[in-house]
Amino acid sequence: MDSTMEQPxxxxxxxxxxxxxxxxxxxxxxxxxxxxxxxxxxxxxxxxGRSRMExxxxxxxxxxxxxxxxxxxGEPVDLFVNNRLVARGEVVxxxxxxxxxxxxxxxxxx
Numbered sequence: 001m002d003s004t005m006e007q008p009x010x011x012x013x014x015x016x017x018x019x020x021x022x023x024x025x026x027x028x029x030x031x032x033x034x035x036x037x038x039x040x041x042x043x044x045x046x047x048x049g050r051s052r053m054e055x056x057x058x059x060x061x062x063x064x065x066x067x068x069x070x071x072x073x074g075e076p077v078d079l080f081v082n083n084r085l086v087a088r089g090e091v092v093x094x095x096x097x098x099x100x101x102x103x104x105x106x107x108x109x110x
Contacts, residue, residue, distance in 0.1 A: 046100050047078040048091070076103055084108070 049069025061067075076088040077100060085108070089100040 042081050043083070045080045045083075046089075046091075047080065049075075 049071035051067050051069050053067075074090075077091055078085055079087040079089060079100060079102070085106050087102050087106055088104040089102045092099050092101050
C-alpha cells in the first residue's frame, strides 16, 4: 500500500463514499437512459366506460343486448398502463380496426 495514504486508526469505522448526485427532477428521460427497460412488457387498457348490474341480469345477457355505460358517445376514453391512468383519447377506426387518438396526457403528481 502507498505509504502516503492515511490509514484509519485501528477499530475506527470508515465512512462510505457519498452517493452519486441525483439527476435533476425536471430532466426528461432520453432514449439512452431508458434503454434497459425498452423491452419490458406493459399492459395497456382503453376503457370506454363502466356499468354495474346484478348477477341475475348479467346471466341473462344475450347477443345483441346493449349494456348502458357511464359515458356518452363521443366522450374520451381512458388509457391505463399497468392500471395507472396515463392518457385520454378518442376512439377512431383505422383500416377496419379500432384505435385511440391521444387527446390528453394525464400528469400524476406525487
